[in-house]
Amino acid sequence: MIEVKGLSKSFExxxxxxxxxxxxxxxxxxxxIGPNGSGKSTLLKLVSGVETPDAGDIRLDGKPIASYARKELARWLAVLQQDALPPVGFTVREVLEMGRFPFQNWLGEEPADSAALIDGIVEKLRLAPFASRTLEHLSGGERQxxxxxxxxxxxxxxxxxxxxTTYLDIGYQMQMMDTVRKWQQDERLTVxxxxxxxxxxxxxxxxxxxxxxxxxxxxxxPWEVLxxxxxAEVYETEPIVTAHPVTGAPQLLLQPGSYPSGGGREDSDEDRQTAGTFTV
Ligand SMILES: Nc1ncnc2c1ncn2[C@@H]1O[C@H](COP(=O)(O)OP(=O)(O)OP(=O)(O)O)[C@@H](O)[C@H]1O
Structure with missing residues (x-):
């Protein structure tokens, strides 16, 4: 589905x-995953085609990402960013309808009626109480x-x-992740x-x-990486790693005041340029 090879990117x-x-x-x-400033968002921007790499190759279903037309790419992939929505003017329902843009012709018409799809999403995400409200009257979590x-x-x-999940309380964090997982299982979505x-x-x-x-x-x-x-080496804090009692997934317990020996963050440009190589 996605193949990424030898990607490099520099800024200034x-x-x-x-x-x-x-x-x-x-x-x-x-x-x-990775510490602040490690390059995670930049990597996502390269994979979504928002930024272009200095070197390397990204293929979606075997085809270079650069060869996709903009609207074709929008039918293929969607990006959910932190604070992604325009803050004013549009109602919740209007914003959902904007998601259909890649399927519309130049007159803004869509071959299939999407009203039922939008109704289903409103119900699934429990958006009904504020579906006709404009975005500036929603909380950060509701907007997300x-x-x-x-x-x-x-x-x-x-x-x-x-x-x-940045703006979400633990209940809505789980709801968002469970909704994505269910959607993924139903449609074989790649995430x-x-x-x-x-x-x-x-x-x-x-x-x-x-x-x-x-x-x-x-x-x-997750067990290999966490x-x-x-x-401890990457984040410069030493957690306890333990198995989740129900799911068995690795879980980290943070220990106040625990730093690996010689700890303390080194974030200078020089460190970045001379950073060591890890085994993958
Ligand atoms: N457009 C840009 N111009 C200059 N530097 C940039 C640009 N975008 C990102 N950077 C720098 O690249 C580095 C990686 O940034 P990126 O946002 O990818 O990190 P991140 O891992 O997503 O960080 P965080 O966890 O803090 O969100 C940072 O040092 C950042 O300042």
């Missing part, structure tokens, strides 16, 4: 991503659920999530998600890609 002469290669199978959920509704209306094959919450990532992702200073530190199952020593 500074290497932000360096030699990134991975592939994602249809129906799989890949979580991208509407943003998910908009990408669901787009009916993509590939869903890219950039920190989708690539940037997640800061490692416990959520371990629960919902088939594999994790740990990015550190623009390189892949590890790619593997290994205590590796997490």
């Amino acid at each position: 002469g500074r290497r932000v991503l360096d030699g990134i290669s991975f592939s994602v199978a249809r129906g799989e959920t890949l979580g991208i 659920r509407v943003a998910l509704g908009k990408v669901m209306a787009q009916q993509p094959r590939l869903l890219l999530l950039d920190e989708p 690539v998600a940037v997640l800061h919450d490692l416990n959520l990532a371990a629960q919902y992702c088939d594999r994790l890609l740990l990015v550190h200073r623009g390189r892949i530190a590890k790619l593997g199952t 290994e205590r020593g590796l997490i």
Whole structure:
């Protein structure tokens, strides 16, 4: 479904991503994790075609991403970003209808009637109480659920999530992740998600890609990646890794005041340029 080979990207002469290669199978959920500034969002922007790489190759179903026309790409993939929605003017229902844009002709007409699809999304995401309200009258968390509704209306094959749970309380975090999982199981959707919450990532992702200073530190199952020593090295804090008592997924318990020896963050440009290579 997605094949990424040798991706590199620099901004203002500074290497932000360096030699990134991975592939994602249809129906799989890949979580991208890593410390602040490690290059996760940039990687997602390259995969969505918003940014172009300096070197490397991205293929969707065997075809280079650059060869897709804009509207064709929008029928193929959808991106859910933090704070993705225009804050004013539009009602919730209007925003959901905007998700249908890639399927409309130049007169704004769609061959199939999408009203039933939109009704289904309103019901699934429990948006009915504010469906006719404009976005500026919603909370951050409510707007985030509407943003998910908009990408669901787009009916993509590939869903890219950039920190989708940022504004959500734990109840809605679970609702959002469970909704995506159900949607994925029903439609064999492929999901690539940037997640800061490692416990959520371990629960919902088939594999994790740990990015550190623009390189892949590890790619593997949640148990392979959320290994205590590796997490301590990358995040510079030493968690306890334990199995979830019900699902068996690895879960991290944070330990206040625990830093690996010689700890303390090194985030300078120089460190980034000279960062060591990890085994993948
Ligand atoms: N357009 C840009 N111009 C210059 N530098 C950029 C640009 N976009 C990103 N960067 C830099 O690239 C690095 C990686 O940024 P990116 O947003 O990909 O990190 P991230 O892992 O998503 O971080 P976070 O977890 O903090 O959201 C950062 O140092 C950032 O400042």
